[in-house]
Amino acid sequence: MSSGVDGAGVTDRRQRRVLLVGASLLSVSMSAFELVPASVTPLIRDSMGVSAAEAGLVVGTMFGTAVVASLPVGAVLDRTDSRLAVAAAIGLLLVSGAWGYLAGTAGDYPALLASRVVGGLAYVVVWNAGIDIVGRAFPPATRATAVSTFTASGPVGFALGQALGPVVAGVFGWPAVFPVFAVSTLLGLTLFWPASRGTGRVEDQPAPTPADLRRVVTDRRVVLVGVLGFLAYSLYLFVNSWAPSYLTEELKLSLALGGALTALFPAVGVLSRVSGGLLSDRLFDGRRTPVVFGSFLVATPVVAGFTSLRGVPVIVAALLVAGFAIQLSLGLVFAYVRELxxxxxAATAVAFLTSVGLAGAFLAPIAAGAIIERSGYETAFLVAGGLGLVGVVLARVASEPT
Incomplete structure (x- = not known):
C-alpha cells in the first residue's frame, strides 16, 4: 500500500530535500501541461474551427477528470506502491502528449479532448501520490512546510505554461505544446525516482479495507477540511476568472493592464503557500487551524469589498493581500487532512480533498458568471465574500490533528 508509518524509508535530510525538489518539478511540469492550452486558445480556435467554449474545454477537461478520478485514485494508491504509480502516470502523460499532438495536427477535436482526459488521470495520480509521499517522508515538525512547498509548484507551472506556450507554438506549431510539456516531466522524475526509494510501500502494513476507506470519507473532521478546501479553491478561481473582466468592463482598464494586475493574485501564491506551512510548523507549533482561520479572516473582507475600490495602487494592494491570504491555506490543508x-x-484523505477542492475550482467561475449576468459584479463579489465568511466560521470550529 502507499502509506504506513510516516517518515518510513527516508532518514537522510539530503534525500528528503532531493525528493521534494523532484516531486515539485514533476508537479510544475504537469501543471504547465494542464494550463498551457489557455495560452494558445486563439490558435486552437482558428485551426480547429471551434467556439470559445469548446476551446476552453480543452483546459477544463483535465480539471473535470481530476474531480471525478481523484477519490478512486486515492483508494488505489492506499493499496499499491504509490512510487510506481507516479512512474506509470508519467508514462501515461507522455501518451497523452503524443496523442494531443496527433489530434491537434489532424484537427480531430474529440480525440484532443480524449487525450486531455488521459492527461487529467495522470495529473491526479502524481498530485495525490506526491502529497502522500512528501508528507510521509518528512517528520511532523517540518511536514506542513514540505507539503505546502510541494503545492506551491502549481502556480509556478501555471505561470510557465502561460509564458512558454506561445513561444513553443511559434516555433513548432501549437499542437507541440502537449508533447513538449509532457516530456519536461522527465527532469523531475530523474530526481524523484532515486530519492523516493523506500517511500512508496510499507510491506508490514495490511491493505486498508473498504470499510477503512469509507470511514475516511464519512469522518466529520475530514469532511470539514474538505469543505474548507472547497471554499478556498472557489475564492481562488472566482477572483482569477472574473477580476480581469471586472477591471476592464467596470473600471475601463485596458485588457493588458487588467490581466497583468490580476496575474499578481496567483503569482503571490508561490510565497504564500510555503509561508502557510512555515507559520503552522514554526509559529503555531504544528497547529493547523490558526493559519486556515487567519487565511479566511483576512481574505473575506478584501474580496467582499473589492468592487468598492478605486485606483490602480489600491487594487494592486488588494489583489496581493487577497491572493496571499487565500493561498495560505491552499497548501496547508493537504498536510492537515492527511494528519486526521x-x-x-492518508492518500484517500488527500484524494478526497483534491476532488472536493477542484470541484470548487470548477464550479465557482460558472456560478459567478450566472450571478454577474443576473445581478452584476458587486453582487458576485459579495456572494464570494459570504463564502469566505462561512470559511471563517468553519475554521474556527475545526479540530486539530491528534
Missing amino acids: VDPAV
Whole structure:
C-alpha cells in the first residue's frame, strides 16, 4: 500500500530535500501541461474551427477528470506502491502528449479532448501520490512546510505554461505544446525516482479495507477540511476568472493592464503557500487551524469589498493581500487532512480533498458568471465574500490533528 508509518524509508535530510525538489518539478511540469492550452486558445480556435467554449474545454477537461478520478485514485494508491504509480502516470502523460499532438495536427477535436482526459488521470495520480509521499517522508515538525512547498509548484507551472506556450507554438506549431510539456516531466522524475526509494510501500502494513476507506470519507473532521478546501479553491478561481473582466468592463482598464494586475493574485501564491506551512510548523507549533482561520479572516473582507475600490495602487494592494491570504491555506490543508486519519489511508484523505477542492475550482467561475449576468459584479463579489465568511466560521470550529 502507499502509506504506513510516516517518515518510513527516508532518514537522510539530503534525500528528503532531493525528493521534494523532484516531486515539485514533476508537479510544475504537469501543471504547465494542464494550463498551457489557455495560452494558445486563439490558435486552437482558428485551426480547429471551434467556439470559445469548446476551446476552453480543452483546459477544463483535465480539471473535470481530476474531480471525478481523484477519490478512486486515492483508494488505489492506499493499496499499491504509490512510487510506481507516479512512474506509470508519467508514462501515461507522455501518451497523452503524443496523442494531443496527433489530434491537434489532424484537427480531430474529440480525440484532443480524449487525450486531455488521459492527461487529467495522470495529473491526479502524481498530485495525490506526491502529497502522500512528501508528507510521509518528512517528520511532523517540518511536514506542513514540505507539503505546502510541494503545492506551491502549481502556480509556478501555471505561470510557465502561460509564458512558454506561445513561444513553443511559434516555433513548432501549437499542437507541440502537449508533447513538449509532457516530456519536461522527465527532469523531475530523474530526481524523484532515486530519492523516493523506500517511500512508496510499507510491506508490514495490511491493505486498508473498504470499510477503512469509507470511514475516511464519512469522518466529520475530514469532511470539514474538505469543505474548507472547497471554499478556498472557489475564492481562488472566482477572483482569477472574473477580476480581469471586472477591471476592464467596470473600471475601463485596458485588457493588458487588467490581466497583468490580476496575474499578481496567483503569482503571490508561490510565497504564500510555503509561508502557510512555515507559520503552522514554526509559529503555531504544528497547529493547523490558526493559519486556515487567519487565511479566511483576512481574505473575506478584501474580496467582499473589492468592487468598492478605486485606483490602480489600491487594487494592486488588494489583489496581493487577497491572493496571499487565500493561498495560505491552499497548501496547508493537504498536510492537515492527511494528519486526521491513519497513515494507511492518508492518500484517500488527500484524494478526497483534491476532488472536493477542484470541484470548487470548477464550479465557482460558472456560478459567478450566472450571478454577474443576473445581478452584476458587486453582487458576485459579495456572494464570494459570504463564502469566505462561512470559511471563517468553519475554521474556527475545526479540530486539530491528534
